[in-house]
Amino acid sequence: MTGEDDVHEYSGPRGRAQDQPTNPGDIGRRIAHRREQLGLSPERVASRSGAAVDYLEHLESRPAAVGLETIISLAGPLGTSVRYLLGGGPDLPPGQASPSVRPVMEELQPWECWAKMEPGGVGRVALSTPEGPRILPVNYRAPDGTVLYRTTAPSTAATAVGEHVAFEVDRLDEALGSGWSVLVTGLAHQVTEADAMEWFGKHADPQPRAGGRRDTRVRIRPGRITGRIIRTVETKPSDDAP
Structure with a gap:
């Protein structure tokens, strides 16, 4: 579990910081995992979503509060749902996510x-x-x-x-x-x-x-x-x- 000092609201170039950020959880890890599943580079996902590359790399490297608008913009290029990126379905049995590629x-x-x-x-x-x-x-x-x-x-x-x-x-x-x-x-x-x-x-x-x-x-x-x-x-x- 991370401490409060490890959770940041990123405000770098073109990063979107909304008034009501979502719980950071493992959103960044889900983004990175899905991107690697599709074989996409950070640059490609950033270009398609409208986010800055350094902002995307920040999300993937450490816990950060992420606005819903940003998650929606990333879900499309990653070919997945907002629910998946948010870790939705907490009341469902584990194992709902797609298996890893290899x-x-x-x-x-x-x-x-x-x-x-x-x-x-x-x-x-x-x-x-x-x-x-x-x-x-x-x-x-x-x-x-x-x-x-x-x-x-x-x-x-x-x-x-x-x-x-x-x-x-x-x-x-x-x-x-x-x-x-x-x-x-x-x-x-x-x-x-x-x-x-x-x-x-x-x-x-x-x-x-x-x-x-x-x-x-x-x-x-x-x-x-x-x-x-x-x-x-x-x-x-x-x-x-x-």
Whole structure:
């Protein structure tokens, strides 16, 4: 996440600074990605849109507040929609963007998988229930080569205790058409708060976004971990790190 000092309203030659700029988000990255998909130079897009080349290069190189008029003028030459450039459709499932032109899929090494998971976040637990298989989102942490999440005692996520489960985490970069996924399989155990604090420390304790009392801590001891990454040939693997 960028700080306020990293977000600027550009006022260079022929750049359009409207009174109501849009959220900078990843607009610049989407512009660059789409331009490269079409094989267009910055000069060609700038000429077709009426924007200055240095203004376009500024948008592509760092977060900037962009006026809607500018986005509309760029959407046509880029053969895409304003909605795409704005990252529209936040309520839709990820993966709506067009795939990259030259995607490459690679297997991740176990240590790379753990590096992807280490920051924690939201993952999905897959388990069997009397009603059939279930997949549930949970907030998790991944301290010291294990997976830890919190839930409530009567919840479905708590029934994973004592069972072999799968745990999946992924990230999709809609702007660049890249992404990765990691899958952990192993046996789930319940641990006490005291044991969790002793083993992993307070910073490893997941903080569920759903709120409420979630005092059941479940630890998944991995039996196997695998992962894959999709990137473009122009992107180095390190650029896809979260």
